[in-house]
Amino acid sequence: MAKLFWVEDQSHWIDRFSAVLKQADLDGEPNHLEVYKFPEAAKQRIAVMTDQHKPDLALLDAHMNGSDQAGFSVSRALLKKWPDLPILYLSEHSGTEIEEQAITQNDAQDFIAKHQRNIEAVLCWRIKAALKKRQAQQQGEQARLRSGSLEIHTDSWEVFWKGVKLMNPHNPKRPLAPTPRKILRFLVERSPRPLSTEQIADLLEADLERFSYANYRQHIKTLRSAFDAAEGHSGEFAELCQQGRGIVTFGDAHAYFWKSDS
Amino acid sequence: MAKLFWVEDQSHWIDRFSAVLKQADLDGEPNHLEVYKFPEAAKQRIAVMTDQHKPDLALLDAHMNGSDQAGFSVSRALLKKWPDLPILYLSEHSGTEIEEQAITQNDAQDFIAKHQRNIEAVLCWRIKAALKKRQAQQQGEQARLRSGSLEIHTDSWEVFWKGVKLMNPHNPKRPLAPTPRKILRFLVERSPRPLSTEQIADLLEADLERFSYANYRQHIKTLRSAFDAAEGHSGEFAELCQQGRGIVTFGDAHAYFWKSDS
DNA sequence: TAAGCTGGTGAATAATCCGTGAGTTTTTAT
């Protein structure tokens, strides 16, 4: 559960974004949102918060109630207590001195303009990215990609399905081979969008002359049997794929996609 | 002197920003700007760049010459060589899928819309902030290393495995040779990320012409037999490596990685 | 019903990886 600490003085922005933020898929769980309309109230709250309430990320408006510095004072209060807390600004004053101050002097992780195309989505992407970065730093750089029961350690490239490490189906003592594991990663990263043969070839930096659809199919087969092996050859994964989850064919265009099982 | 690596396919943007970027006060010194108009040219250049040319920051356009992926392929080439290089996108397509891909999948440090108020200044602020963050990260490295049964005294460069000092396998009276020692240290420092031949060559500040994969392999062999010797030639370490711990081949990219035994 | 398509499969082949020993060159210490 991601805990967000949000300070915003204008009600209409709160109305507009709170539902989006609560429901955004940041870590697969529902988010907890703590909103304050006044910087003073926020600061008082920060003073009494314990580590157990520590937010994962703060979202601030820089300019509030007529003062340029209101948001920054909240930021200072937060950073004093938790120096590594990522702070994002959400402001109407992009391109101004406020942005400069936020970025160069107040250790802002990001500064997002309120007035822009598709702002809700942009906000979610950036919060997600900030959380991811934070997590990577915290966990000693343990980069992980998760989707349902699947977990890919993107550093050591180990892949776990329901907690079991995926192995090479032809030789259970050996780990999943490089190309299949890359393909799996790309599929999960782009989930639930499909990846055509050409796109995979591009991502693999393979020659399109060499990398054919037959080829792609073969690697998908390897992957599927690796999943099956991890489940003790029970055929569960094959069933899952039948039901349109796991590794699924797209229907045409020689494409496959990954869909989380949960 | 900050070195910037910039890929941008449209001349008018290059004209508009190059002077600004050259003269921006990023670290108190004049900046060095390397500009490419074609992703292919950029990638070719990256392939032959050595550590001494390593840029401090890359500025990419995502969408170039009609392809959405052109910028990302440059990003991949850069990150493959220098995994911690900060990458900023400068794009006309903010709020679109391109931004999403950049931020959530391509480890973008930032994504800056070309069309915005005061863009020149914003660009400089953000570049400066990214460089500052990078520097702060680099300084936070530790002085002593421990990983499972392995301990490296980074001051005296002695290496202990299960409390036994690793010696040169060819001559048990002599300490482990410098290059294997360094390689082991880099592997452990980056654990559990793999280190390709290219990256090791970079870290050793060796010439890529000289430092080949065969070479790397040979040092790995030396290391493994040093571990084996420390265990009284029992073959335990070889077994450990078989099981994916200790010094492990990555299975791709001519890379190895270290994984703690505990 | 056949032809054309997609997508799954096993087996065969091709390519690559990686460990290895032996030898050569470069570096270092005396």
Next chain:
DNA sequence: ATAAAAACTCACGGATTATTCACCAGCTTA
């Protein structure tokens, strides 16, 4: 300058991985 140590090169071979091929089943369309 000399010798020892370290770094590097090279080529081989077994193992592993990637790719190709031929075939089959199911579906759609003429």
